[in-house]
Structure formats: C-alpha cells, structure tokens
Amino acid sequence: MTEFDDVVPALSEALQDRKYLTLTPVQKAVLSSKLGDSDALVSAQTGSGKTVAFGLAIAPTILGLDEQFTQPELPLALIVTPTRELAMQVKAELQWLYKIAKAQIASCVGGMDMRNERRALERGTHIVVGTPGRLRDHIERGSLDVKKLKAVVLDEADEMLDLGFRDDLEFILKTSPKDRRTLLFSATVPKTIINLAKNYQRDAVRISTQNEQEQHHDIEYQAITIAPNDKENAIINILRFTDAKTALVFCGTRATVNHMTSRFANRGFSVVALSGELSQEQRTHALNSIRSGRSKICIATDVAARGIDIQDLQLVIHADLPKNHESLLHRSGRTGRAGKKGTSALMVPYQSRRFVDRLLQRANIDAQWIRPPSVEDILKRDRERVLEDPALHDEISEDERIFAKEILSRHSPEQIATALLRQHMSNQTAPEELLDEGPPSKPQKQDRNFKNSVWFSLSVGSNDDAEPRWLLPMLCRTTHLTKSDIGAIRVQPAKTFIELSADCVDRFNEALGSSKKLEKTIKVVRLDKRPEISDASRVRRSRDEKTKPSPTKRNPRSDYKNDKIKADLGKAKITPVLKHEKPKKDIKRVEPKGSLKGDRSKVNLNTNDTTKTSKIGLDDKKLDEDFDKFIKQLDEIDTRPPSKGFKKKNKKIKSSKRTEDHKKSPPPTSVGLKKRRATKRKPMPSQPTRKSRRQ
Numbered sequence: 254m255t256e257f258d259d260v261v262p263a264l265s266e267a268l269q270d271r272k273y274l275t276l277t278p279v280q281k282a283v284l285s286s287k288l289g290d291s292d293a294l295v296s297a298q299t300g301s302g303k304t305v306a307f308g309l310a311i312a313p314t315i316l317g318l319d320e321q322f323t324q325p326e327l328p329l330a331l332i333v334t335p336t337r338e339l340a341m342q343v344k345a346e347l348q349w350l351y352k353i354a355k356a357q358i359a360s361c362v363g364g365m366d367m368r369n370e371r372r373a374l375e376r377g378t379h380i381v382v383g384t385p386g387r388l389r390d391h392i393e394r395g396s397l398d399v400k401k402l403k404a405v406v407l408d409e410a411d412e413m414l415d416l417g418f419r420d421d422l423e424f425i426l427k428t429s430p431k432d433r434r435t436l437l438f439s440a441t442v443p444k445t446i447i448n449l450a451k452n453y454q455r456d457a458v459r460i461s462t463q464n465e466q467e468q469h470h471d472i473e474y475q476a477i478t479i480a481p482n483d484k485e486n487a488i489i490n491i492l493r494f495t496d497a498k499t500a501l502v503f504c505g506t507r508a509t510v511n512h513m514t515s516r517f518a519n520r521g522f523s524v525v526a527l528s529g530e531l532s533q534e535q536r537t538h539a540l541n542s543i544r545s546g547r548s549k550i551c552i553a554t555d556v557a558a559r560g561i562d563i564q565d566l567q568l569v570i571h572a573d574l575p576k577n578h579e580s581l582l583h584r585s586g587r588t589g590r591a592g593k594k595g596t597s598a599l600m601v602p603y604q605s606r607r608f609v610d611r612l613l614q615r616a617n618i619d620a621q622w623i624r625p626p627s628v629e630d631i632l633k634r635d636r637e638r639v640l641e642d643p644a645l646h647d648e649i650s651e652d653e654r655i656f657a658k659e660i661l662s663r664h665s666p667e668q669i670a671t672a673l674l675r676q677h678m679s680n681q682t683a684p685e686e687l688l689d690e691g692p693p694s695k696p697q698k699q700d701r702n703f704k705n706s707v708w709f710s711l712s713v714g715s716n717d718d719a720e721p722r723w724l725l726p727m728l729c730r731t732t733h734l735t736k737s738d739i740g741a742i743r744v745q746p747a748k749t750f751i752e753l754s755a756d757c758v759d760r761f762n763e764a765l766g767s768s769k770k771l772e773k774t775i776k777v778v779r780l781d782k783r784p785e786i787s788d789a790s791r792v793r794r795s796r797d798e799k800t801k802p803s804p805t806k807r808n809p810r811s812d813y814k815n816d817k818i819k820a821d822l823g824k825a826k827i828t829p830v831l832k833h834e835k836p837k838k839d840i841k842r843v844e845p846k847g848s849l850k851g852d853r854s855k856v857n858l859n860t861n862d863t864t865k866t867s868k869i870g871l872d873d874k875k876l877d878e879d880f881d882k883f884i885k886q887l888d889e890i891d892t893r894p895p896s897k898g899f900k901k902k903n904k905k906i907k908s909s910k911r912t913e914d915h916k917k918s919p920p921p922t923s924v925g926l927k928k929r930r931a932t933k934r935k936p937m938p939s940q941p942t943r944k945s946r947r948q
Contacts, residue, residue: 299586
C-alpha cells in the first residue's frame with residue numbers, strides 16, 4: 254500500500270508525473286477516511302502544500318466514480334482566494350493536477366477583462382477560481398450559475414476576512430446550494446474564522462497538522478535592532494551580506510514601496526515592486542521577473558504579496574513591522590516552503606523593542622537578536638565567497654589550460670588574482686556605513702547611575718520656549734541616544750544643561766560632528782564640571798503661604814465689620830469717590846441725616862494736614878450704626894445718569910407698588926404664570942391677529 258492509494262487515479266498519475274514521492278501531512282490528512290465527504294476546517298503551516306491538498310480533497314466529490322470529466326456545463330467547484338496573484342497561482346497548480354482528468358478550469362479575478370471571463374463561463378467549465386468581489390459580480394449579473402456547485406473552497410480565509418470580504422463571502426455561500434461541501438483552509442484560525450465555520454459549515458471536521466505552540470522549523474527568525482533613521486541602509490547591508498538568490502521586502506504602504514524600489518534600483522540592485530496600484534499586467538510581469546531570476550529582490554505590500562509562491566525564496570525582510578502576529582506568520586511563510594530553509598528578518602527600531610517582544614511571544618517564536626552587518630563584516634564575507642567559488646575547484650579543460658599558460662606568461666599571478674577580485678567586486682553594491690549598529694543582544698534593565706556623568710550646555714533656554722518634553726525626543730532622534738543615556742535636564746532662561754552618562758559621550762560627539770550643533774541652530778558645549786544651576790527660576794510659592802491682598806482692592810461691604818480700626822486713621826489721606834467727577838445738573842447734594850452729621854465736626858476726613866495726629870476716642874458701636882445708616886441712604890438714592898432702559902425700570906418700580914394684603918398672599922403657581930404670560934404676549938408681525946369670539 255502506497256501513499257497514493259487513496260488518491261483518485263487520474264490525480265495519482267499526475268502526482269507521479271510531477272515526481273511527487275511523498276505527500277505532506279496536510280495532504281495525507283484531507284485524504285483520511287475519517288473525513289469522507291464532510292466539511293473541514295484545515296489549518297496548516299504556510300508552504301505545506303495546501304493547494305494540492307484541497308485539490309485532492311474535492312476530487313472524489315466532483316468526479317464521483319468517473320475517471321475523467323465529461324463535457325463541461327455548469328461549474329462543479331468554486332475556489333475563492335484573496336488576491337489575483339494567488340488565484341492565478343492556484344489555477345496553475347490545479348491545471349497540472351487535473352490535466353489527465355481533463356478538467357476545464359476558468360479564472361475570475363479583478364483587473365482582467367470581464368468579457369473574456371464571461372465567454373469562458375459560457376463555454377463551460379468544471380472548476381472556477383477567483384477573488385470574492387469579481388465572483389459576486391458574475392453571480393449578480395447571471396454569467397456565473399452556482400446551482401450545481403458541489404464543493405466550495407475558501408483559501409486563506411482569515412486574510413479575506415481581514416481585507417473586508419465578509420459580505421462577498423457570505424453572499425457567495427448563501428447563493429450556493431445548501432448540500433454543498435465547504436472547505437476552509439488557513440494558516441491561522443482566529444475567532445472570525447470559527448464563527449464563519451459555525452454559520453456556513455455542517456458538522457465540520459477540525460484538521461490541524463501543526464502544533465500551534467511551535468514555530469516553523471524551516472524558518473530562522475532574526476530581530477535586528479537599528480537606529481530609527483537607518484532602516485534603508487541596514488536593509489542594504491543585509492542584502493549584501495546574505496547575497497540571497499531571491500529576497501522579499503515587506504512595506505506598510507504603497508508610498509514606501511515606491512520610495513524603496515527607486516532607492517535600491519539606484520544602488521544597483523535588480524528589484525521589482527508589487528503593490529495594489531499596479532495593473533494586472535504589471536503585477537504579472539513583476540512576478541515573472543522574480544520567478545525567472547531576472548530580478549532578485551521584490552518589494553511588496555502585505556495585500557499584494559499574500560499567498561504568492563516564489564521558488565527558492567531565501568530571505569524575507571520586514572522593513573515595516575507587521576501589525577499583529579498573524580501577519581507576521583503569513584509574511585514569513587513566503588519562505589521555508591516545501592522543506593526548504595529560509596530566513597525572516599525583522600527591522601526593529603529602538604523604540605519598538607517592547608512591541609516586537611510581545612509580537613514574537615504571541616506568535617510563539619524564539620528569534621535571535623543580532624546587530625546589522627557592518628562594512629567590515631560584508632567585506633570579510635565577500636572574500637570568503639571568492640575563496641569558496643566552485644569555479645576554483647572545477648576541472649580544467651585542455652583549451653582552458655593552454656590559455657591559462659598564455660596569461661601566466663604575460664602577467665604575474667598576483668596581477669591575475671587582483672584582476673579576478675576586481676571583476677568580482679565590480680558587480681557588487683558598496684555597503685553602507687551605519688550610524689549605530691544597535692546593541693548586540695537583548696538589553697537588560699540598567700541602573701541609571703550618573704556618578705561619572707558629563708554635562709553639556711545647549712544654546713536654548715526658557716526664553717526660547719525650551720522644555721524637556723521636546724528636548725528629550727530631539728536628543729534621541731538626532732544623536733541616536735536612548736532615554737537611559739540622558740540624565741537631568743535643567744532649563745535656564747538663556748541656556749539648558751543636560752547630563753549624559755559617560756558611556757555615550759563618544760557616540761554623542763560623533764553624531765554632532767565638527768559643527769557641534771543640533772538641528773543646525775542649537776550650539777552644544779561640553780562643560781568641565783557640574784554647572785551651578787540657580788533655583789530662581791524654579792522657586793515655587795508654598796501652599797501654606799497666603800497671598801497678600803492688593804492695596805487697590807477694597808473689601809466687600811458685607812465684610813466691613815471685620816475690618817479693624819487702626820490708631821493712625823487720622824494720618825491717612827482719603828480722597829472721596831466723587832471728588833474727581835464733574836457735578837451734574839438737577840442733582841442735589843445729599844447729606845447724611847442723624848448723628849453722623851454732628852460727628853463730621855469731630856472727625857475731619859478731608860483734612861490735608863498730615864503732620865498733626867488726632868487722638869480721638871471713637872466708639873466702635875456708634876461708628877458701626879452711623880455707617881449703616883449712611884450706606885442705606887446711599888442705596889436709596891440713584892445718582893447715576895439714566896440708561897437706555899430707564900423707562901422700563903420706572904414701569905417696574907410703579908408695578909412693584911402693591912398693597913400689604915397683596916404681599917401677604919401666597920406666590921402664584923407656575924400654571925398661573927404661564928397663562929398670564931400668554932395673555933401679555935404680542936402676536937408676530939407675520940401672524941394675523943385673531944378676533945375674539947364675542948365679536
């Protein structure tokens with residue numbers, strides 16, 4: 254009994270012609286007798302042969318007992334993929350797998366001519382491969398009839414949900430027959446996939462061919478710490494050091510893809526771009542260029558490169574960090590496929606260290622934290638490649654031996670070796686000198702000890718709106734320091750003093766350069782000793798200290814009794830409030846009545862003689878009573894000029910005169926007030942006045 258006994262004979266013969274010796278674990282699992290014709294939710298590692306797996310799984314359902322397909326009419330199987338490239342890739346895999354079975358396979362993807370797809374569907378097809386949006390368009394327009402579908406496969410289902418294809422997928426599943434067979438294939442199984450399986454699958458069998466707590470054994474993960482603004486230079490050095498046959502660089506946006514593509518092309522790399530803004534023809538040309546070997550580097554976004562299979566892809570570089578651990582696994586899964594080894598390198602800026610730690614922990618990945626390769630490392634690696642070149646160990650033919658002797662007769666061996674070395678290095682891009690190569694390993698918590706610290710002064714201060722909250726990020730960004738390297742920051746009016754640990758002083762001076770300036774305008778000066786920082790600008794009023802009242806402010810009338818009468822009241826020079834005001838006509842001068850008028854002869858407040866001290870014994874009680882009477886008389890008289898609403902005030906005063914009996918009556922209710930206001934309300938100019946019913 255061989256591994257191909259459970260495979261449909263036509264497909265088994267196609268596998269043998271393709272020189273398949275064994276089946277992968279996921280391919281064996283879908284052929285198990287336990288599965289039968291039931292629905293399945295399959296999760297397997299990337300590059301484990303899922304395309305061939307669901308091709309083998311749906312064969313008994315759509316072929317039945319026949320060895321070959323008959324004349325095609327309506328589609329029997331529908332394969333849904335998230336991207337155009339993956340759809341074309343699946344179509345190519347199924348064509349050789351079902352070649353002997355004589356299956357007609359059509360594709361329906363966005364970016365292609367819809368009329369050609371409609372003609373292919375009208376001619377008849379057994380299997381349709383497409384993207385969700387284009388398949389829904391064909392179903393709604395009637396060009397794709399799904400009445401006789403026997404199997405539906407959702408490849409990379411989690412990615413289709415992440416891209417927002419939920420509505421399209423639900424439409425396709427609802428319109429297809431209920432007795433169909435539904436297979437879900439995905440590298441990860443989040444909750445959204447489980448919910449989709451519960452709603453649209455019948456008694457689905459869960460198949461997992463991997464231990465979800467273990468990482469991919471064929472992929473080596475590396476986390477490379479870099480300076481924030483040194484990303485592109487570090488990637489260039491990684492490409493030069495590894496000299497990978499094919500590399501894939503992931504970026505977060507299309508703009509980053511275009512920028513990095515132009516930068517690498519200018520440096521002499523054979524590079525192509527792959528993003529959503531390209532047409533289908535351009536995308537196909539880019540993939541063919543990578544697969545044929547004309548280009549060695551592909552720079553792509555997550556969506557454009559999802560699910561693509563590139564032969565001999567040895568290196569995956571995450572230029573922009575993935576947003577979650579599922580994206581990290583899908584990106585890295587482009588390498589290490591079909592038993593081949595690969596490397597996944599994450600570019601980790603200093604400030605993203607904790608985020609990457611959590612990302613790797615959630616993905617159950619143990620990464621190796623290393624430095625980016627330096628210029629010396631790259632040159633050393635180049636020499637090793639020259640010495641390990643297979644051409645130096647191959648047999649020499651007779652013609653080559655004769656010509657080699659002729660060269661040796663004209664040139665010395667040193668000149669010949671130097672020419673060979675120059676020719677080899679001429680095709681290589683010069684490595685970049687990095688500003689900071691990053692820490693060699695995972696940094697541990699450091700004790701911030703600044704006993705041997707060094708102080709510097711900056712030519713900005715509080716007069717220039719200098720604050721530690723923008724000085725600290727500016728220092729980290731421009732001089733490549735970390736927060737642990739910077740101690741105290743003391744902002745003075747004209748300058749600012751900063752404290753740095755002794756370990757980072759050389760790096761700080763190297764980043765400053767000969768100009769000794771930050772941001773082209775801030776001068777930096779090293780100090781020999783700790784500066785004498787004045788605390789004048791940092792003096793704060795204590796909480797217990799009470800503010801003294803301003804002499805120009807008067808106490809309110811309600812608190813005048815709390816004022817203490819000072820003994821030298823007669824010395825004070827008091828100016829009456831109305832002294833500088835012009836006398837107004839028809840306004841009589843009002844004199845306070847009572848004993849206050851007699852007391853004015855005793856106490857002369859308007860006297861200008863400040864040399865004599867009047868010792869008068871004042872009775873506090875009597876003074877308070879007289880002052881109360883004076884205040885009441887002032888309140889009764891309105892000496893201010895009449896305002897605009899003077900007539901209204903007089904009307905209010907007249908209406909306020911009521912009898913004592915009316916005052917004692919209880920206040921009117923809110924309902925009575927509303928009725929009274931309604932009777933007084935005047936009609937609007939646009940509204941006609943209503944005549945009373947009595948008239």
